[in-house]
Amino acid sequence: xxxxxxxxxNVYDANTLTQAEIYGRVLCDLAEADARIVALTADLARxxxxxxxxxxxxxxxxxxxxxxxxxxxxxxxxxxxxxxxFVSTMSxxxxxxxxxxxxxxxxxxxxxxxxIATHGGVSxxxxxxxxxxxxxxxxxxxxxxxxxxxxxxxxxxxNAVRAAVLRPGPVYIRLGRxxxxxxxxxxxxxxEIGKAVTINEGTDITVIACGVAVYHAAExxxxxxxxxxxxxRVLDVHTIKPIDEEAIMAAVIDTRRILVVEEHNVIGGLGxxxxxxxxxxxxxxxxxKSGLPDCYSEVGYPEDLYSHYCIDGDGIVGQVRELxxxxxxxxxxxxxxH
Amino acid sequence: xxxxxEEIRSLQAKARQLRCDMVDVTVWAGGAHIGGxxxxxxxxxxxxxxxxxVKPAEPGWPERDRFVLSKGHGGVGLAAVLAxxxxxxxxLLKEFNHFKSxxxxxxxxxxxxxxxxxxxxxxxxxxxxxxxxxxxRFQKQSWRTYCxxxxxxxxxxxxxxxxxxxxxxKIDTLTAFTDRNHMMIDGRTEDIMxxxxxxxxxxxxxxxxxxxxxxxxxxxxxxxxxxxxxxxAPTMIICNTVKGKGVGFMEDQVKWHYGSIDSELAAxxxxxxxxxxx
Numbered sequence: 001x002x003x004x005x006x007x008x009x010n011v012y013d014a015n016t017l018t019q020a021e022i023y024g025r026v027l028c029d030l031a032e033a034d035a036r037i038v039a040l041t042a043d044l045a046r047x048x049x050x051x052x053x054x055x056x057x058x059x060x061x062x063x064x065x066x067x068x069x070x071x072x073x074x075x076x077x078x079x080x081x082x083x084x085x086f087v088s089t090m091s092x093x094x095x096x097x098x099x100x101x102x103x104x105x106x107x108x109x110x111x112x113x114x115x116i117a118t119h120g121g122v123s124x125x126x127x128x129x130x131x132x133x134x135x136x137x138x139x140x141x142x143x144x145x146x147x148x149x150x151x152x153x154x155x156x157x158x159n160a161v162r163a164a165v166l167r168p169g170p171v172y173i174r175l176g177r178x179x180x181x182x183x184x185x186x187x188x189x190x191x192e193i194g195k196a197v198t199i200n201e202g203t204d205i206t207v208i209a210c211g212v213a214v215y216h217a218a219e220x221x222x223x224x225x226x227x228x229x230x231x232x233r234v235l236d237v238h239t240i241k242p243i244d245e246e247a248i249m250a251a252v253i254d255t256r257r258i259l260v261v262e263e264h265n266v267i268g269g270l271g272x273x274x275x276x277x278x279x280x281x282x283x284x285x286x287x288x289k290s291g292l293p294d295c296y297s298e299v300g301y302p303e304d305l306y307s308h309y310c311i312d313g314d315g316i317v318g319q320v321r322e323l324x325x326x327x328x329x330x331x332x333x334x335x336x337x338h
Numbered sequence: 339x340x341x342x343x344e345e346i347r348s349l350q351a352k353a354r355q356l357r358c359d360m361v362d363v364t365v366w367a368g369g370a371h372i373g374g375x376x377x378x379x380x381x382x383x384x385x386x387x388x389x390x391x392v393k394p395a396e397p398g399w400p401e402r403d404r405f406v407l408s409k410g411h412g413g414v415g416l417a418a419v420l421a422x423x424x425x426x427x428x429x430l431l432k433e434f435n436h437f438k439s440x441x442x443x444x445x446x447x448x449x450x451x452x453x454x455x456x457x458x459x460x461x462x463x464x465x466x467x468x469x470x471x472x473x474x475r476f477q478k479q480s481w482r483t484y485c486x487x488x489x490x491x492x493x494x495x496x497x498x499x500x501x502x503x504x505x506x507x508k509i510d511t512l513t514a515f516t517d518r519n520h521m522m523i524d525g526r527t528e529d530i531m532x533x534x535x536x537x538x539x540x541x542x543x544x545x546x547x548x549x550x551x552x553x554x555x556x557x558x559x560x561x562x563x564x565x566x567x568x569x570x571a572p573t574m575i576i577c578n579t580v581k582g583k584g585v586g587f588m589e590d591q592v593k594w595h596y597g598s599i600d601s602e603l604a605a606x607x608x609x610x611x612x613x614x615x616x
Contacts, residue, residue, distance in 0.1 A: 070465045070499035077469020100459060109447060109456050332590055
């Protein structure tokens with residue numbers, strides 16, 4: 001497999017650029033080398049930050065106006081004709097307004113269309129619930145053939161976009177609005193689709209996270225180490241599908257307590273994907289999911305919403321402390337697993 | 339070049355055979371959307387036996403013309419045509435609708451050779467056709483894209499999103515047809531959700547519009563050739579047709595949108611077709 005990071009790639013500073021801005025720049029790099037790449041959007045060229053691509057390749061941008069169903073249908077047709085379309089719009093529209101086109105035109109036909117879904121979760125906080133999307137991971141991961149990636153930050157976005165080109169078939173990459181803190185210091189940490197990144201080694205409990213929750217989980221782990229002396233493993237499960245079963249089961253066996261944190265409804269997202277793996281394994285563990293408790297999101301600044309829904313550091317700390325004391329039925333031969 | 343009288347007679351004979359094939363498949367399938375397959379048969383025949391540049395022995399030939407059956411429930415009709423063209427054996431159609439058959443009532447392009455897009459849910463085909471035509475233009479290829487819509491399908495808002503885009507991008511390599519048989523599942527189009535004035539709607543969206551008798555080969559041929567010669571705009575050919583065309587007892591009957599027929603009724607249907615009705 002071709003490396004997605006390394007000296008051949010331009011490096012973009014995730015501390016000064018948003019995830020979507022990095023997407024635009026990485027797409028420019030990719031398009032230089034691949035004449036099949038075109039970018040599509042539905043009147044969100046500015047919001048989804050494909051402006052740099054538009055400046056460089058004006059003839060390779062198709063802005064279809066405010067018509068998301070048509071957006072994804074056209075992308076399917078272009079892929080059928082041999083192009084490699086990158087489609088960017090807000091996650092709410094990519095996952096709900098145009099769901100049937102994404103499912104039937106793109107996934108059912110197993111076409112090489114890459115979807116860049118911006119403003120995921122509650123990252124567009126003040127815009128209100130219509131412009132939040134706390135359902136998309138559940139929706140997208142139920143589509144056969146679809147690969148679902150939720151990068152932790154700008155660095156991981158760069159890696160995910162590069163990796164998406166190398167992976168045949170549809171890929172859904174969910175980004176925030178762009179003002180989220182970054183966790184990684186560069187893009188050279190060994191990103192691979194379907195392989196979790198161990199952010200922090202730990203033995204008492206594992207926090208599994210995706211998206212912005214990765215940064216907050218890492219912060220929480222430091223705080224718990226310093227204040228409570230608790231050893232917290234943090235896994236960045238950036239790929240929701242195909243999910244890294246091996247990393248999840250290793251965490252279950254090593255730490256026996258699992259907290260999943262995501263900017264999503266607790267139903268159907270990363271938490272459910274992790275629960276599927278654990279349930280199928282037959283192993284018992286203490287397990288909790290953190291996210292929106294099956295409700296529509298409140299309005300507010302994202303950081304206030306992250307705090308409200310316990311997706312931030314303090315919220316994760318509280319839930320870890322609670323989960324550490326939860327009873328669960330252990331297997332008698334548990335030690336044999338090692 | 340306009341179709342000659344001899345070519346027209348040949349296409350008419352081919353259409354009679356294809357309609358009989360569709361009746362056979364309907365029997366084998368245990369039921370099919372026979373009414374709408376028969377109404378579009380003459381357009382399909384003109385395309386596949388005269389105008390489309392395709393190679394049945396090489397279904398993925400990159401330079402082929404594309405055909406998207408946006409009214410995907412007409413799959414029983416397209417499947418019969420593709421078999422006759424040699425994309426696969428007609429014998430395979432004996433398994434139509436059966437367990438694990440590649441052929442279901444809405445054709446899967448990943449399973450059926452010659453099907454350029456998987457359709458079935460209405461309102462998807464025109465957007466995909468716009469994408470294909472833009473793809474051809476972007477790659478500086480000269481193949482054309484043809485798309486066949488149902489008239490009831492034009493209730494779908496996404497059809498008009500695609501219509502707007504095709505005009506905006508001035509895609510003159512895109513030719514669409516509306517199989518205007520005036521019927522949908524629940525009744526006549528004008529009773530359920532009126533489409534008229536349909537031609538004016540397409541004109542208002544910036545399309546070159548031609549209205550023809552969708553069973554008259556001279557008109558079908560002239561309309562397609564007119565579309566091929568049109569520059570700077572996509573063309574919509576509204577084909578006025580009769581649902582169930584060719585089978586007397588099915589013609590213009592809402593109940594034959596979808597139906598099943600036994601061998602006795604099939605014989606009667608074929609007699610009606612070969613009796614010269616079309």
